[in-house]
Each structure stands twice: as structure tokens, then as C-alpha cells.
Amino acid sequence: MFENTKCECGHQNPPDTTLCESCGKPLGEEALSDRPLEMRYDGVARRSQKKNPNLIDRVWNFFSSVKVAVVLIVITLIGATFGTIYPQENTFINFDPSYYEENYGLPGKIYYMLGLSHTYESWWFITLLVMIGASLVICSLDRVLPLYRALSKQQVRKHIQFLTRQRVTYAADLDGDDEEWTRKLGELLGKKRYRVTAEKTALLAEKNRFSRWGPYINHIGLIVFLLAVLARAIPGWQMDQYVGVREGEAVPIPETHYYVKNLDFEVEYYADDELPDRLKGTLRPKRFVTKAELYVCEANCGSTALEPVLRKVKEHDILVNDPLEYKGLKLYQFDYDTTPRLKAIRPVLTDLKSGETYGPFELSILEPEPEYEVGPYRLKLITRFLDFTVNASGEPANLSNQPNAPAFLFLIQGPDLPAEGETFFYFPIPTDRERFGQDLINGEMAERFDIRVTDMANVEFTGDVSYLNVRVDRALPYVFVGAFISLIGLVMGFYWQHRRVWLRIDDGRLTLGAHTNKNWYGLRSEVAAVLRAAGLEADPKSLDNGGRNK
């Protein structure tokens, strides 16, 4: 199909241009109306308006639409609300899938089955974010390039219709020389910090063009941000571990060659006179700190037989809001536990038949010896539990690696016992002994032997445990750079406005048109002020062409 796209001013426009790229004369359908002009992107043709689109064009057209972008934003917004109905899986350190049904009944079960318990990691949510990313890129490219072309080659003398159909427009008859008037008005606009280009009796005054690039810079920042967020899925870019370290101990940090040592942990509470009445008597922590040292392991890492070789690389007092940082590794104060726990005990072995008592012997809870000689008897340690429990299949197991409920399984050998020995379970904490039924487990042996701590002087407790959250997030700098670029774009776009004023004087008749991308109120007052300064009668409101984009 042939289409004549040449404007009367002689400029050859690409098809689908709505305002001549050179003189601004309305073209095509735009020429048929007398409403204020649709000035978006200065009426240039965009790639997305191409005729006979192929598949790629169709995809491009889809994502280049602002309407589609808004729909994507709204769907994401609604999708995100689902994830706030119940707590998400990631808020639990030990996640148990039955949580939802147990706590919320059938709705909870459905919630879990629909995968809403991990809304923000679900495929549809990530897809939405990727689609928003595509929309950001394509919307921006589709507009910024033609807009750049249009703004960098603006003609000063515009078509009369272009001026009278601006939203802010003015016309008046002048007395005096046309060129003199043009010069005078140009000077007044210059005082308002406009860049003025005059061409005999026509003039273009423009300011803050840079604000037009604000949205695109904002979008670039958002893309960087989104890419950084997606990059966190790259193996090794992100790590999230928790370690509990007792005072005076060093523990390896999983997934790394580092060890962290807790030299000392302190917690300070608010005194009663610092608290308001309602909170008096409560333990409100004021400050807690782990004096920590970070070591790098150079040999024998993870070996149980050999001592690891450690080299200190950093020391830091870890506070909430003040992590230890070393080469991208960050250790955060997460939690603490000041409950006293057994460290070592010195129990005695009693032969219940003879009434004879042997010992005491030193039994370390955390690092027990493989064998103990107690009187004529030999106690071989078969296994030890720190936090004893009986699991679902009825076997003894550990709940955690904290000595909350220590238990020892000994093999006792000695006089009057079979040569291969007899097993004996020992729970040092009296309530555990009752709770887990030590005497029942031991059967006949319970009538033969007893192991007991006779005096509190024979009990030693461990220090406080500090829980640290160990993180690596290599994407972090990019996340913040993206956010910062985006903010710069927003500020540029919202706190400045691109204003342009065109005017031409034809035989004593002044015609003026002005355009801005935002804040018409400000533009009207500015133009009115300039006109008044030139001695022309103009009320800001009267400049309004009534042209809302309704």
C-alpha cells in the first residue's frame, strides 16, 4: 500500500507519524480533530506501531504497551497479597509441612497445597517479575529512541495548527516590529532559565529536557535491581547459615573454610528505672554482643581425628545492626541462649547389691572419654546423645546439638558381669531420668547399678550460646546500585519538568503554544508571567485550552 507521508513543509516522515517531525503539523487522523494535540513522544512513529507484524514484532508490541505493563503490575500486586495471608515457609528455620493444616485447618491445607506458602519463590510469581522486566526494557526502548531523535532535531518555526492546538496557547495582535518582539520575549523567557533559539520571528524556548530521561533511567535502575535479585539464584552467590557458638568455643561455619570463635557473650537488660511502669519487671534487652574471632582453616578442616589448623583473620564485636564482615562473609547477631546447661559432671558408680560406691569420675558432657575406669569396673562409652529423644520409628535420636537432655549409653564390664559386658543408659538430669524411664530401659541392670551425682559441687555448667546468622550475598552491591539509579531517575522525572514554549509572529499576530510533560499549573503561571512582563494581558487560567486528556 502506498502512503504519502511527506509533509507540506517538505519533510519526509516515517509512516504513522502523527505530528510532522519537522514543523509539527498534525498528520493523519490527528489532522481531522481540533482537540489539543496528543503530544506524547512528540507524535513520532514507534517500532511497536509497525504494520503487518511478524511473531517477534507481536511479542515486542505486547511488551511495549503501557497498558500491558499496568496490568502486569496489578497482577503482581494482587499475587503478592496472597503471600501475606499466612506466614511463609521461609520464616521457619525448621519447616514442618503440617504446620498450615495444624494451625489454620482446611484453609491452611489448601494454602499449602496451592503452593502459596512459598508465593514469592513460585514459578508464576517469578514469571511475573521476569515479564515486568521484559516490559521495562521493551517499553523503554520503544519510546526512548524515537523521543531522543525527535528532541534532538527540533525545528523552531512550527506550523500554526501545532501552536493553536497545544494545551497552553495564546494569540494576540502586537504593535511594533515583529523581530523586536521576538527578541524581547526571548529575553524574558531566558530570564526564566529557558534555553532560547530564535529564528527571525519564530522562537523555541526549552528547559529541563533532561527530566524526560528520568523515567528511562529509573527503568534501567529497576532492570539492574531485578537482574541482581535473579542473580542470587546463581550457585555460590548466596548463602544463609545459622551457627550456635558457646562461649569459649570455636565452630566451623558450614559451606566455608571459616571457623568462628565466641570469646565472650554479654547481654545487658534495661534497669527498672529506665522502663515505663507497664514494662517494669520485664527483661527488656538493651544490648547484646558477641566478642567474636573469625579464623580461616588451613589444614585438617572437618577432620575429627586431627586438630584443624586455624589462622585468625578478623575480630569484631558483633551487635544487632553491626555484623562482622570479612570478604563478603557477614556474621549477624541472630539470637542467644543464656539458659545454663551441663558442661561436665562428676558422678559416682554404686553397686546396689554390695552398697559399695566407686568414684567420683570426671564425665564431660560435650567431650566424653571413650572409656572410664571406676573402681573394679570399666565403663565403655557406646554412644552419647546431647538432646535425647525417641524419634517416630521408636529409635533414640538427637533433637539438636545443644546439651538440653544429655544421655550416655555405657557398656559396663567387671566382676560378676558377663565377659562381653552389660549395657547401661545414664541420664544425668534427674527429670530426664524420669521422663525417659531410665530404670525401665536398663531393666535388671537398674537393680544392680546406679550412677548419680551426689553433690551440686560436682556439676559444672557451660557458658551462654550465641546464635549467629552467616550470610553471603554477592548480588547485594548490584541490588543497591540498581535501587540508587532508579531513585535518581525518579527524582529527575518528578521534580523537574520538561517545558517548551514555541511562538511565531506573522505580520503583527503573535501565536504561542507551550507544552510540558507534568505540572501544567506551573507552566501556565510561568507563561502568563512572561507575557505580563512583556506588557501583554494574560491570566494563567485563560491560557488553558481546556484540553485535558480525557
Next chain:
Amino acid sequence: MNWLSISSGAFLAAFALYCVAFLLYVISVIGRKWNNREPAAHTRKWSGIAFVFSSLGLAAHLVFFFARWAGAGHIPTSNMYEFLTLLGMMIMIAFTILYAIYRSPLLGMFALPLTILIIAYAAVFPQEVQPLVPSLQSNWLRLHVTGAALGEAFFAVGFAAGLMYLLRVTDYNDKSAFARRSQFWLEFSLYVLVVVAGFIITVFAFRGAGYEASFLQEELSIDARGNEVMTTRTVEYQLPPIVKPHASEAVSVQPFLGLDRPLFEAPGWMNGVNAGRKFNTVIWSILSGTILYGLLRLIARKPLGAVIHPLLDGIDPDDLDEISYRSIAIGFPIFTLGGLIFAMIWAEQAWGRFWGWDPKEVWALITWLFYSAYLHLRLSRGWHGLKSSWLSVIGFLIVMFTLIGVNLIIAGLHSYAGVS
């Protein structure tokens, strides 16, 4: 005389000044039509006086803020009372900026009652200074809260202007289905504002009468390491209990109009801190708000919107639309910085992750997404004026849900301590 008593004195002064300024703005708007005067001169004179009073109110509010800061030793932004008074102050700052640009006394007629409502609501929460737990001892947090509040304040002014637009353009003589729908929703919006006022009045009435009831609540929670913990705590009510906390027993209930025991129990899915009490408060608010609304309707004998509509005669709706949009456009970058970027920096320092999909974070993101959709829609034909104003109303609803609703029904890291 110490800093804290100066602060509470200044708070009362600010409240009184705002009320006076509100009346003055009303006079400057409706007095135009009084006879024996020239409308333009009347507006100029009275809006000038009103602006002086609202600025004095803001000055007193600033004294309140800084005196409390000096007295507490930390910036007062850490509990509901402090946050809401801060939000009120920020709305006044946003209003003052927009008033300086547009000189519209009408804006004062709508922004001031909003501020008054918010700071009166703030006074419902405990006002004592609370020492900060370690995670709140961060400068980024302070920047986050102040920045977010300022951004939201501009959204609030955008809402006030949007509401004015709707009141201006809704035609109460039009009986078409479309017009009736607009009339209904506009009236509903006004009703919601009356409910908030009803809530505040109820709380202060019962507090003045010294009403008390208390319950013992058992709660099963799961601690950080996955252990189940059973805690028992006492829940104190200051409003008669229509609804009692989930899984609780009454300890003492003062009878009120024959109501001597709760009528029903709060559902278990309400997770927030003291959800039962808050739910009870919501029921009371709706009851008293509805009664208050009914009384207003009895006096006016027509919809409240139809009472306000004629006052706005002769005001260019396009100006209102522009103010609403401009306010939101100014607020958006501030909200992005304060509500999201500073929040991410703080979260990174305190918890080791810049984003954790905590409900409050998600709702801040939803707010941001909503206003970005709004700003994009402003680029399209057909989304100015009416639709845009409705969006500014919905947007503010989302803001208020993020600030208060999330704490009411969803538990999370941001659960502020506070009664009601």
C-alpha cells in the same frame, strides 16, 4: 518542667491550633458566598489567617517532636503513637508545601481534618517513651520511618485532593445508575472516615469512665528454633468485650449496659499481637461510627456528600485533579527512598537480608506497585479526573492498611506494641 512535659503540652497546643485552622479554612471556603463581601478578597484574607494558624500548629507539632526526642534520647518513631503523630506532622509538612505552590484553601479544608483524625487516633495508643530493643537502635531505621512517613503524607494529601475532586464533580441530582454508584461509594468513603472518628470518641469516652476488663489467654507459639512454647498472658480491655481473645478465660469484666460477659470469641486466624482486643475495638468502632453517621444523617437529612458538594461550587475540578496528581508525584520518589531503599539497607544490617517478604515489607511493595500503576495510568487518555481520584482514594486505603491493618491482622517483624 522537663522535655517530656513540654512535649505533651506542645502536642495539645498543636491539636487545638489544627482544629482552629480547620474552621478558618472552612470559613475561607464557604464564606465566599456570604453577602456584603467580595469573594476574592474574602478568600485571600481568611485563607491567610488560616494558613498562619495551621503553620503555628505545625510549629507546635515540631516542638512536640523535638522535645520528645530530647526527652527520650532517641528520635520518637518507634511505636504506634510516635509513628502516627509523625505521620500527622508529615501530612502537615506536605500540605504546607502544596499550599505554598497552589494556594488553595480548599486543600486545608480537607488535609487538616485528616491530620486531626490521625493524631487523635495516635493518642489512643500508649504515650509513654519506650526504651529501644537492640534491633531498633539503627540510624537507617530512623531514616526509613521518617522517609516512609513523609512519602505517605504526600499520598495522604493526594487522597484529600482526590476526595475533594469526587465531592466536587459528583452530581447529586443525577439519578442514572452510574451516578448512583459514584454517590454510593463516595458516601461510603465518608462513612469510613466517620467510623474512624467514632472509634476515637468511643476509646476516649470509655477511658474517661475508667472502664476495664481482663482475660487470661493461652497461646501456643513456635520459637526461633522450632520448639513449641505455651504462654499464658493477661489481656486488658478498655472497651466492653463484645468479643474475647481467642482461647481465653475472663478474669474480670465490668458490666456495661447489661453486657457482663463477651458475646463471642475471636477467630484463631487473627494472628496479630492482641488480635482479640483489636477486633473488639473494630466492632466498637463500626457500632459507634454507624451511630454517629446516623445522627449526622438525621441532622442533614441528605447524604453527607450532598452537604459538602454545594460548598465546592465554582472550584475548577481540573485544579483539584492536578493537585492530587502532583502530590502523589512528589511523594512517590520520597516513598521509594524512605519506604523501600532505606528499609532495605536497614534490613540488610539488622537481619542480614535486604528483603525477607515479611508482610509489612510486602505491603510496602504493594503500595509502591499501586502508585506506580497509578502514575503509568496518568499517561493514558481517560484516566485523569474521576478514575484517577478514585485511585488516589484506594491508594490511601492501601497505605493505611500497610501502616495499621497489617499490624492488626498479620503478625510479623513490625508488630508494634500498643493497646487497642
